[in-house]
Amino acid sequence: MIDALGSVGSLLLVGGTSDIAVATAHRYLRERPLRVVVAARDTPRRAAVAAELRSAGAAVEVVDFDADDPGSPARMVTAAAAGGDVDVALVAFGQLGDADRLRADSGAVAALAQVNFVAPTVVGTELAGLMRSQGHGVIVALSSVAGERPRASNFVYGSTKAGLDAFFSGLADSVVGTGVSVLVVRPGFVRTKMTEGMTAAPLATTPDAVAEAIVSGIRRGRHTVWVPGAMRWVMSALRHTPRAVFRRLPV
Amino acid sequence: MADPGTAARPVPLHGWGRTAATPALLTPVHDDEGALALLAGRTPRGLLARGLARSYGDAAQNAGGGVLDMTASDRVLAVDLAAGEVEVEAGISLDRLMTLFVPMGLFVPVTAGTRYVTVGGAIAADIHGKNHHVAGSFAQHVRWLDLLTADGRVRRVGPERDADLFWATAGGMGLTGVILRARVRMKPIESSQVLVDTDRTPDLDSLMTLLSETDHLYDYSVAWIDCVATGRRMGRSVLTRGRFAARDELPAGKRTDPLRYSGPVRLSVPDVFPPGVLNVATVTAFNELWYRTSPRRRRGQLQGIPAFFHPLDGVGHWNRVYGPRGFVQYQFTVPFGQEEAMREALRRISHSGHASFLAVLKRFGAGNPGMLSYPSPGWTLALDIPVVTGLATLLDRLDELVLGAGGRIYLAKDSRLRRETFEQMYPRLEDFRAVRRRVDPDGVFTSDLARRLSL
Numbered sequence: 001m002i003d004a005l006g007s008v009g010s011l012l013l014v015g016g017t018s019d020i021a022v023a024t025a026h027r028y029l030r031e032r033p034l035r036v037v038v039a040a041r042d043t044p045r046r047a048a049v050a051a052e053l054r055s056a057g058a059a060v061e062v063v064d065f066d067a068d069d070p071g072s073p074a075r076m077v078t079a080a081a082a083g084g085d086v087d088v089a090l091v092a093f094g095q096l097g098d099a100d101r102l103r104a105d106s107g108a109v110a111a112l113a114q115v116n117f118v119a120p121t122v123v124g125t126e127l128a129g130l131m132r133s134q135g136h137g138v139i140v141a142l143s144s145v146a147g148e149r150p151r152a153s154n155f156v157y158g159s160t161k162a163g164l165d166a167f168f169s170g171l172a173d174s175v176v177g178t179g180v181s182v183l184v185v186r187p188g189f190v191r192t193k194m195t196e197g198m199t200a201a202p203l204a205t206t207p208d209a210v211a212e213a214i215v216s217g218i219r220r221g222r223h224t225v226w227v228p229g230a231m232r233w234v235m236s237a238l239r240h241t242p243r244a245v246f247r248r249l250p251v
Numbered sequence: 252m253a254d255p256g257t258a259a260r261p262v263p264l265h266g267w268g269r270t271a272a273t274p275a276l277l278t279p280v281h282d283d284e285g286a287l288a289l290l291a292g293r294t295p296r297g298l299l300a301r302g303l304a305r306s307y308g309d310a311a312q313n314a315g316g317g318v319l320d321m322t323a324s325d326r327v328l329a330v331d332l333a334a335g336e337v338e339v340e341a342g343i344s345l346d347r348l349m350t351l352f353v354p355m356g357l358f359v360p361v362t363a364g365t366r367y368v369t370v371g372g373a374i375a376a377d378i379h380g381k382n383h384h385v386a387g388s389f390a391q392h393v394r395w396l397d398l399l400t401a402d403g404r405v406r407r408v409g410p411e412r413d414a415d416l417f418w419a420t421a422g423g424m425g426l427t428g429v430i431l432r433a434r435v436r437m438k439p440i441e442s443s444q445v446l447v448d449t450d451r452t453p454d455l456d457s458l459m460t461l462l463s464e465t466d467h468l469y470d471y472s473v474a475w476i477d478c479v480a481t482g483r484r485m486g487r488s489v490l491t492r493g494r495f496a497a498r499d500e501l502p503a504g505k506r507t508d509p510l511r512y513s514g515p516v517r518l519s520v521p522d523v524f525p526p527g528v529l530n531v532a533t534v535t536a537f538n539e540l541w542y543r544t545s546p547r548r549r550r551g552q553l554q555g556i557p558a559f560f561h562p563l564d565g566v567g568h569w570n571r572v573y574g575p576r577g578f579v580q581y582q583f584t585v586p587f588g589q590e591e592a593m594r595e596a597l598r599r600i601s602h603s604g605h606a607s608f609l610a611v612l613k614r615f616g617a618g619n620p621g622m623l624s625y626p627s628p629g630w631t632l633a634l635d636i637p638v639v640t641g642l643a644t645l646l647d648r649l650d651e652l653v654l655g656a657g658g659r660i661y662l663a664k665d666s667r668l669r670r671e672t673f674e675q676m677y678p679r680l681e682d683f684r685a686v687r688r689r690v691d692p693d694g695v696f697t698s699d700l701a702r703r704l705s706l
Contacts, residue, residue, distance in 0.1 A: 001703040004270035004308055004579050004666035005643035009703060031643065032669055085702060135296065135315025136273045136699075179263070179274045179314055219640075 006219035010035040015093025019192035023207035033057040037080045039065035067119035077126040102156040116160035131180040141168035148235045187227040268307040269577035273314035279323035297697040302369030307580045308666025309699035341371030341430040353512040357437035360392035371430040376663035377422035377624040381471035384616035390421030396433040401695040419686035422624035440495045442509035445559040447493040449549040455486025470494040477538040478610040489545040519567030526574035534606035582633035585658035592656035610634035622683035625661045
C-alpha cells in the first residue's frame, strides 16, 4: 500500500533493466526498503540489476517479460502480483530505433511499433485490471517529448510515443474513482544507454532527474510530469509553431 | 432487512486523517444474518468491519474488498443497573451510551478524546483514555463479546472464555472477525460533573515530575503540550486532572438534577480549507493563546463531560481544517526510565518546523494481555501534523528513536509506519498471528493497514 505520506511498499519495473527504472528503484530505496519486482528478459543485465537493488536494500523478485511475445504481459502481471499487491508499476521499456533504417525498412517499423506502442498498451491493460481489483495502485508510463510533435529526424519513434501517451492519458481518465491512477512522464533527451553516443539535445536530463520527477509526481497525485519541467513550455511553443517553420528547425 | 446485493456501493473510504483513500463496497449491517450473508458473498479481497472511522489512518479501509458498516447495528440489548453492565450491539457509539446511561448514573469505563467511536471500534483498537493509569484500557471492561469468525461461526469470547481469541481481538484492529455484540462494565457516577484541577508547567521536566508524583491522586489526567515552543520553554504544558464529583460536592443549584447530560455538536467545519492553513505561524499563535489563557493553578473547577473529556467533539469535522492533503497523528509510548527519549523526540518535533497543535502527553499504567494492545507502562505523546513534504523521513527517524527506547506506535493512529519497525515494536505479534491462523487461515478479514504492515 502507498501510505499516507506517499511511501511505497512494492514497485514493479516493467523493462526493469532500463536506466530510468533502476534509478527510480534507487530513489525509493533511499527512503525505505521495499519490494521490487524486476520484469525483463532473462539476461545477465537483469541478474546484475537484481543484485544491485538487493544490495541497496530491496526485496527483489525477478519475473520474465518479453515485449515481443504477445502472451508475456498477462503472465508477467500475474507473476508480479503473486507476491502481494503492486503499489506502483513503471512501464519503462522501449527502444529508440535507428532512424535511417526506419525510413525504409517496414519490418523495423512494425517491430518498433510492437515494442513501443502495442506491448505497452497490453501491459497497461493488464496492470489496470490488476489494480482495479486491488482497489489501489499507480501506473507510471514513460512517454517522451518526441510524442508531442513528431519531427522528421525520428518520427517513427515519436509516433509510437504519441500513441503510448494517448493510450495512458485516456487510461488515466477511465480509472478515475477505482482507486487506481496513471502518471504519464514526458522526459526530454535523457542520457541513458538508449541514447549513448548521441549528441545531447538542449535541456538534456538524467535518469536520476526523471526518477525524482516520478516519485514526486506520484506523491503529489499528478497525472502528467515533464522532465525537466521547462520542457512543458518549450514543447507548447513547438506545438504551436507553423509547420513550414517547424520542419526547418534543427530539432 | 438488509439486502447486501442492493445495499452495497463502492465508495472511497478514508480515516480521520483524510489520507490515502481507497474504494470498497460498503454495506450496512443490521444483524447477524446480514453479516453472514456478506461473509458468504465475499470476494478474494476479503472483508473488514468499520465503525465511525475515527482511526486516523487506514485501519478501517479495505481496498477493492468489502467493508461492513457496523453503525447500523446500534441497539442496546440488555441493561443490568445493579451490576452496572450493558449488553450492546457493536455499532453503538460511546456518545449514545453516554446519552442513554449518564442520566442513570453510569459512565463509559474508558473514553477516547472523542466519544464518536463505536464499542466495536473501541475494542478493536483497545482504546485508552485519561484514566488509563487507574482503569486500564477499554477491553479490560468487556465481560464478553460475540465474534463472527471466517468459518461463519459466532463465538462468545472473553477473558475467561477462549482468552487467546479475546486478547487477539482486543486491539486486533478487526482482523480476527466481526465484533457483533459485547457486554461492557460501566462506571458508576453520582453526577455528570467533573472536579478539575488545572496546572501550568513551564517545561517538560516539571510536567513529568508533577505527573509522576501526583497522578495516582486523580482518576483522570492528561497534559496538553506546546510542541512549537523551543529552548527553555520546550514542553511547556497545561495539565488537567479530575474525578467525577459526588452529588453532595455539587453546588445547590445542580443537586436537583446531578446527572443531567447533553453532548451536542455545536457547529461543523465546512470542507473549504486549502492546504497550509495550519502552519507554524498560525499554530504558534494558537498555542501561545492556549497557554496564556489557561490558569496557572486552579483547584476544584466543575466541568461537564464534553468540556473535560471531548473538547473537540463540539466542532464537527474539525479534521477538515487541515485541508485536502490531510494530516497524520503520531502517537507513541516510551517506557518509564526512557524520559530522555521523550525529551529527544519532543526536541526533534519542536525543531522540525512541522506545525503541530494540541499535542497531548499522558502517563500510562500497566498494560493488559492484548497481543496488539497499545498501552504499556510509560509515557505516551500524541500529536497531529499536517501532511507536508519531508514528513515521511522525520517520522521514520522518530520511529527508530522510539523503537530504540523500547517504545511503540499506536496502530489506531498510524498511517505510515514501516513493517519492519512495527514487527519489532509488538513482541506478541507472533502470538497474534498464530490466533489469526487458527480462526482465519485464509485471511478473509483484512485491511489496508494489515496489507501495509503485513499483519
